[in-house]
Amino acid sequence: MGAATGAAAQCAGPYQYNVDEMEGSVFKQVLVTTRDEIERFFNFRFDAFCMDEEEYGAYYDIRKNTLVVGTEFFLDVANPPGNINRAIAVIAHEAAHAFQTKHGLLNMLIETNPHRVKCIELHADFLAGGYMGWRARLYDITLSNMTEMFFDLGDAQTGNDGHHGLGAERFLSFRQGYQTVTDDEITLSSMGIAYVSQAKCD
Numbered sequence: 001m002g003a004a005t006g007a008a009a010q011c012a013g014p015y016q017y018n019v020d021e022m023e024g025s026v027f028k029q030v031l032v033t034t035r036d037e038i039e040r041f042f043n044f045r046f047d048a049f050c051m052d053e054e055e056y057g058a059y060y061d062i063r064k065n066t067l068v069v070g071t072e073f074f075l076d077v078a079n080p081p082g083n084i085n086r087a088i089a090v091i092a093h094e095a096a097h098a099f100q101t102k103h104g105l106l107n108m109l110i111e112t113n114p115h116r117v118k119c120i121e122l123h124a125d126f127l128a129g130g131y132m133g134w135r136a137r138l139y140d141i142t143l144s145n146m147t148e149m150f151f152d153l154g155d156a157q158t159g160n161d162g163h164h165g166l167g168a169e170r171f172l173s174f175r176q177g178y179q180t181v182t183d184d185e186i187t188l189s190s191m192g193i194a195y196v197s198q199a200k201c202d
């Protein structure tokens, strides 16, 4: 069961703490439940899920197989009340990078296209959408609220190697994944690859 053997996976940064070690609260419960559900959906495990007091954003640490979410960022995205699913969609996007890593898709998506970051990001948006669409069968979720957020997460740095995708491309990719009905993560991923390649992520 997870960190039972040897040294428990640590949250490395000086401003990080492990979600498992948080005091019991609604906040903790949402985080733990979300992680468990996402791990089940994507069929993998993080070594640790860390909150970070200094980071404003979220990322997947490939070397440590760790999910890191900025505390303030999480709270901002989740507020006002009713927006918790936006925060969960951000976690799902980062989990998608863990899934891509596990299945060797990072290299594959790089080979598909020289603008590797954008292909990888749009595929992760598609996977996050697929997860949220699956989740929508269990919980009350408003799609427009999340697509708006992915639109806002877009950037216009089209000439830059770090370009993640225009707002419209990100929201369309997320929505396409959301509307893909499957609980098989491999099928979802393949459909996502087909989608990003026909959407020409360059």
Ligand SMILES: [Zn+2]
Residues within 6 Å of the ligand: 093, 094, 097, 121, 124
């Ligand atoms: Zn990403």
